[in-house]
Amino acid sequence: MSSLALGLRRILAKPWVWAYIAAAGAWLATVVFTSGQAGPGLATAALKFASFSTLVAIGQMFVITLGPGNIDLSIPSTMVLAGTVAIRVMDGDPNVIPIGLVLTILVGLAVGTFNFSLIRLLSIPPIIATLSSQFIILSLAIVLNRGLRIKPPDILGDFPGSLVPVLGFPVLAILVIALAIVMHVVLHRTVYGRSVTAIGQSERAAHLAGLRVQRVRFTAYLASAVLAATAGLLLASFSGGTALDMGDPYLLTSIAVVVIGGTSVAGGEGNVPGLWGAALFLFLLSAMLDTFGVGEGVKQIMTGLIVILVIVVASFRKAPAS
């Protein structure tokens, strides 16, 4: 009995548990309110949409974990550029899909390299570097997009929304869960992941300990851009073409998901499981407020207050240890 209580307490002490509890609470409230009608459909929708935000948040998490000042503001425009380039090259032809995928990755690598060269070569703070590059990337996307909404090849268009036959579980969610598990292992069990955490705790100490600080930072920005590009292609396929504003919500979402998920904003402490919980929670919260019939304004206010509440509660949880 006491070991059970101890185990429970240990689980509750994990920073990411609360995101899942909150997500479950929002889901339950919606289901009760709709007298059980929304249940399975809502869960499926939540898994689908949370896949996109988790995908970009994984990259943002690695960048933020690098320590104070590290942040990637270019995620939305990278999503749009990758979606534009890939969908345009594929032009609805399923045979060209491999080329589209390669181009998506290349866009990600190019953006990541550009961002980091600004940060490194010109010593521009990451927030300003990615803010500036974001303008350039978006401009490129607008020029290439030309307001045409090209349809993705059918196979690719159907993929993000597809379900596993019997279980009814979204395929995309399974892949992103698998990716999250891999990234969790990378963060906590590999030299690379430990280096990211170490740099976040003290860049100087990490450097003195012989870590290749700049190389590790570079790969984190690369990872963020490549994941954003991938998410962009998937989102564009899912919504039947690239929209120039499709990335906009993902800037704030990626940061909010990272923070609610229990990653330290000051860096040095990443958390992967929490990303899924937080992404689910943010989607379910908005769905819950929608079914309650509150207006757009109240929805925004509630979302903002909850983000602040989470960070305040987290500060009380950390307090006794210090």
Added chain:
Amino acid sequence: VSQATASPGRIAGPDLRRLVRALVPFLSLIVILGAIFWIQPRSMSAFGLDLLLRLVVPLAFATLAQLCVMTVNDLDLSIGMFIGVTSGISATLLVQQPVLGVLALAGCVVVYGALGALIHLRNLPSIVVTLGMSFVWLGVAITLLPSPGGEAPQWLRSFMSMKLDIPSPIIMLVVIALVAHIGLMWSPYGAVLRGVGGNSRAVRRAGWSLLKAKVTMYTLAGLCGVLAGMTLLGLSGAADARAGDRYTLLSIAAVILGGGEFVGGRVSPIGAVVGATTIWLAANSLLSVLKLPPEWQIGAIGVILIAVLALRWLVGRLGRAS
């Protein structure tokens, strides 16, 4: 670095570098203004300057709000949305029920101060708190003004379109910059406030209240946000909940262009106002007189930002090498 310490210019070096660094924002402004005058000679008149610089006034206030927060090593991601709220209140409540309108605006400033207290007392990351607040402010603005509308108070409109011998925006910008500069750079308490960003422990040991300093800076930021919203409304005549969106990122960029830094309490109010003017002219006037296609205009903002930062980096290097 070792060369610099050995050189005879050791004492004069940092002063010279600081001077050159302080000149970079002015240099950038002169280049941009020069380019505009060269391409469009007609803008070099009182009327032309009035048109060019009018919309800089709200951005200058937004930039000073950002500068207040950055002085104490924080960052405000909500200022743009806050401007949407304050201009919304000014276009509705302030016209219909002036007393209530003034109280509402004062309430907004108090909320800003309270956020400073919350961030300080719980040692919260300002990025996350203000990120949450950006949702809250947007929600408030949408609730207040579901669709663009309202009406600027007559006195505000006539104040903003005042015709004087010297174009009124120039007078306003100079006054704003001087008041902020005297308050923050010359006044004794201003030094304390900047010290909080530089070395908060030393400031506390010297007997100053860090809480009071943070609340002061956030309150001033709120006040500047109110003035930004009002001046924006006075120029545009009607309010839009999302009118302030772009000011968040532009204000950060303007502070940095003006020679400010993210940490260390190193800011320059005059530089920031010059930075705001530069970035506004670059983003709007220069690009339209260059007849650049609109899709490249966004990208050009990024290029200009990077160019100015590269210039600053170069100046920093040259200063170190001499």
